[in-house]
Amino acid sequence: MTFLSSTCLRLRAIEPEDLSLIYRWENEAAVWGDGCVLAPYSRYAVRVYIEESLKQDIFQMRQMRLMMVSQKSGEEVGMIDLYDFDPHHQRAAVGVYVDIPYRRQGFGSEALTLLCRYAFDFLHLHQLYAQVAERNVASLRLFEQVGFERCGLLKEWIRLEKGFGNIIEWQRCNPNNE
Numbered sequence: 219m220t221f222l223s224s225t226c227l228r229l230r231a232i233e234p235e236d237l238s239l240i241y242r243w244e245n246e247a248a249v250w251g252d253g254c255v256l257a258p259y260s261r262y263a264v265r266v267y268i269e270e271s272l273k274q275d276i277f278q279m280r281q282m283r284l285m286m287v288s289q290k291s292g293e294e295v296g297m298i299d300l301y302d303f304d305p306h307h308q309r310a311a312v313g314v315y316v317d318i319p320y321r322r323q324g325f326g327s328e329a330l331t332l333l334c335r336y337a338f339d340f341l342h343l344h345q346l347y348a349q350v351a352e353r354n355v356a357s358l359r360l361f362e363q364v365g366f367e368r369c370g371l372l373k374e375w376i377r378l379e380k381g382f383g384n385i386i387e388w389q390r391c392n393p394n395n396e
Contacts, residue, residue, distance in 0.1 A: 221336040222284070227328045229284040229298065229336075232268055236285060239294055240264050243315055276303055276341070286316070286329045295320035298329045300337060300346075308344035310337065314360065321356070330364045338392040345391045351376060352384040366390040 222229040232240065244259045276282040281301035285294050296316035303310040312333065316326045337343045348366065350357045362368070370387035377383075 221340050222332055223289070224328055224332060226289050227295075227325060227332065228287045228289055229329060229332055230287055232271055232283050232285055232297075234265075234268055234272075236294070237261065237265055237268060240268070240283075240297065243297065243317065276300065277305060280304075284329075284333070286325055288320075288325070295323075295325045296329065298333050300333065308342065310343060310346055312346050312348045314357070326356075326360050327363050330360060334364065334390065338394060343392060344395055345389055347390075348388045349385045350388060352386050353378075358386060361388040364390070 241259065241261050241264045244264060247258075271279060271283065280303045281299060282303070283297055283299045286296040286298060287293065288295050294317075296314070298315070299313040300310040301313060312330065314326050314330055316329075334346060337346055346366075347369075348361055349372070350361060352358070366388040367390065368386055369389045372385040372387065374382035375385040
């Protein structure tokens with residue numbers, strides 16, 4: 219499907235063979251502070267998630283995870299999610315994870331660009347949004363670079379090791395909707 223590939227990257231559905239990789243990425247404690255994860259995921263929980271995603275589509279699960287695959291090497295370099303999918307209001311949240319060795323190589327922006335195209339042109343969503351920790355400068359730049367607009371600030375929204383941190387809200391509306 220052309221919505222999900224470019225010359226440098228391909229987005230594909232998750233497969234049972236991705237269990238170990240997703241398990242490792244989900245349990246990377248260094249990124250827990252920027253989100254809502256408070257404890258490790260079990261292999262069993264990740265396996266069940268993968269099994270359910272193979273049986274249900276985004277309209278049933280209200281989310282969709284895609285693996286990011288380098289066209290050059292064929293290696294999985296990260297994953298990207300649509301979640302909190304709301305078909306009535308035609309919107310979904312976006313989450314992006316790029317594995318450490320592949321960061322700063324353009325995979326995140328390419329994946330987000332492809333996902334926006336898929337969400338707007340195929341799923342016909344009206345808008346995508348993201349909540350990014352203010353201290354996550356790389357992700358803030360990513361969403362701005364791909365055309366998301368900063369639309370809000372949630373003050374002291376996440377607990378940090380010392381004190382609380384802010385969340386920046388980002389939004390991108392479908393340019394085809396008027």
